[in-house]
Each structure stands twice: as C-alpha cells, then as structure tokens.
Amino acid sequence: AQKVTQAQTEISVVEKEDVTLDCVYETRDTTYYLFWYKQPPSGELVFLIRRNSFDEQNEISGRYSWNFQKSTSSFNFTITASQVVDSAVYFCALRGGSARQLTFGSGTQLTVLP
C-alpha cells in the first residue's frame, strides 16, 4: 500500500517569510515518483515538480526548492520569501512504479498574509 502524509493541515506566514511544507511517504516500490501540486481557490491542480526515486538531487526553481531524502522518506517543499499569491492548498503525491494512479496527501493550506 502507498501512503502520503502531510502533517501540517494549515500554515500561516507573513509575506517575505520562508516556509517549508512537509511530506512523508510510504511505498514498497523501489521505483516511484513524487509530485507537488498547488491548488488555488479556483480548484485546478497546478503541477509544480516531479522527482524520480533514483534521483535524490535537490532542485531549486526560483523561490521554490525541494529536498528529497530517501533515508527519511521525505520530500519537503520550501518557498523562500513567500508572497500573497503563494496562498493555496499544496498537495504532495506519490505514484509507485507499478501503479498508474496518484496517491495524494491530505494537503497543506498555506496562507500568506500581507
């Protein structure tokens, strides 16, 4: 069975603060894929990043960075210098190598206050 845990239900920060969203996953597959999606109030899930299990290199994209650690089964997401437009629900998701569907975490509601 696959499982994704996002322990932080809600996070509130003031603009320009850095914030880290946690994601812990469980899978028996040796090959798997991890994802982060952003869901603004409009409802659409916006793809942010995909990481393969065999690639533990961390990634930075502008103000976004991701820290993948297989040893702790974590795939955390950091927003540097947060902005009000970052306010949304963020989902971490897992797809095992043998599965076709995504298993989602429960999401973290991020509110960035001006």
Add this chain to the structure above:
Amino acid sequence: KAGVTQTPRYLIKTRGQQVTLSCSPISGHRSVSWYQQTPGQGLQFLFEYFSETQRNKGNFPGRFSGRQFSNSRSEMNVSTLELGDSALYLCASSPPRAGGTDTQYFGPGTRLTVL
C-alpha cells in the same frame, strides 16, 4: 497548447438523478484519469483510461463509470446520485509514456452538488 478542459464547471442535481461529466485532454495526451475531491476523503482516484480502455480503477461503487473516445476525450457518469457524491471531480491527462515521463496535468474540475 491548451490545457485540460472540463465541462460543465458547476452542476446541481438531486438525489437519484444521474450525471455525465466531460473532459478533453491536452492535445496529444492519450491517458485520462479521474479523481474525486471531498473535504472528508480528500483526493481519491476513480479510474484511468488509455486508448479507449479502462486501465485502472479505484475503490468506488459501480454507480461510477466512464469511457474514452477515439479522440481521447473522456466522460464519467454517476448514476443514482447520493448526497455523498457532492464533490469536485478532477480530470487529468498525461502524455504517452516515454522514458517514465508520466506527469498528470489537471483540469479546473467540475463541482457537483447533489441536493
């Protein structure tokens, strides 16, 4: 490229009715997946279609069904609606599998309310 489109965006039905939701994938994408999102259960996988064949199915009752057409457009149908079917239904498409590139891109969703 245009993104995934879903119609209608909002729908209100009453218990016992049936409903059909439509999804047009990104051009060139052949795989379409459907997910249900509710406040209580979160995002749950319904089914996936590829080349007009259901390739995978989640743990939902038989009232939930779907199909895919030769142009990769997909529909999902829910019969005998129940109050608990009120949800945001999201469709996602992904490109032909090549080298493991298989990211799912989501549409804006159809918000179904059952009264």
